[in-house]
Amino acid sequence: MGVYELSGAGSVKTGRTLYTSMNANNQYGAMVPITQVTGNGTSPVIGITNIPQTFQDLLLVCNLFPSSTSARGGLQLNNDGSSIYSWTYLNGNGSSASSSRGVDLSFIDFYAGIGMATTNPTTVLIHISNYTNTSTFKTAIIRTASDQNGSGITTLSVGTYRSTSALNVISISTLNGSYLWNSGSTATLYGIRAVSS
């Protein structure tokens, strides 16, 4: 995968310069965009496949509009629907804070187990560390923010996927086939490099 430097700082460059082989010791950035997927109003799942195995961590940045306020936010990995996911969340809704969890589920619920707003977008940042490691389970830290001018929540969640498989697929689901990700929903995946990866 190439990396394009858009800046001409430091020297005169063409409109864009393609670096086909990045040296992690150079100074061109450790956070690399991999791909962006958008909702189209016809699917309950936004999926990213064939994730490169060359980074240390992944960061998925989402801006989500579901078609129904009954749609929830579910993270599933490697298209694995086994009941080997669990999660714990910390949630504030403008008047109180709460914490709860889910165990032995087929997804990580990143929105406190409730439906998502359809009017204003919900932002979701998902950090997945050491995603290529094949000797440890996978852990995700997830931040969400949704403000609806008088309602809304902000959450911090941690989820475990009890598999030692390297991750190559990430799916964001409404957890109900009838509820779709509207046009305008986006999920942008970044890879975070380390020199040893």
Added chain:
Amino acid sequence: MSMVFIASVNGTGSATSVTFSSIPQTFTHLQIRGFIRTAYASAFDTIYAYNYNNNTGSTGSAYHLLYGDGSSVAAGSGTGSFSTPLGYCPGNSATANVYGVMVFDILDYTNTNKNKTTRTLFGYDNNGSGQVGLTSGLPLTLPGTAAVTSLSLVFNGNITTASRFDLYGITSSEATGA
């Protein structure tokens, strides 16, 4: 803004701390991303930031903590401590192969006109237990207003060999890393 890899440290299985020293002074912010488990004889261990600028005698650290454990929310704070608690990670009796994640940010770490404030997100989940939360830290005595040149992360138990810590610099310029 861009993010530049600086260094990695892996757990050795026989040490309770890791240290980043000679931190380059050429970035705007720092971020340490941790993937952590220790051999501490408990379900969880505590992550501490310690030994800023190689000063183990500092007692000026303050912190605030907010976290959930799956059933309740708790908050805490402290002052005058040797170290700044950053959060919690799995200990020896946690479910096998479960690791905690930490994202620890130090903003404006080279600025010598103000104290340093840190922010940490942390969490781990054992399928029935676990914690998730965020902390702020104020290491007042050292570094205080001094630039951060080194720091250690300290635990109660030995850090497992599959644990790792990656230090990144965050620039405020474009992709040259300047």
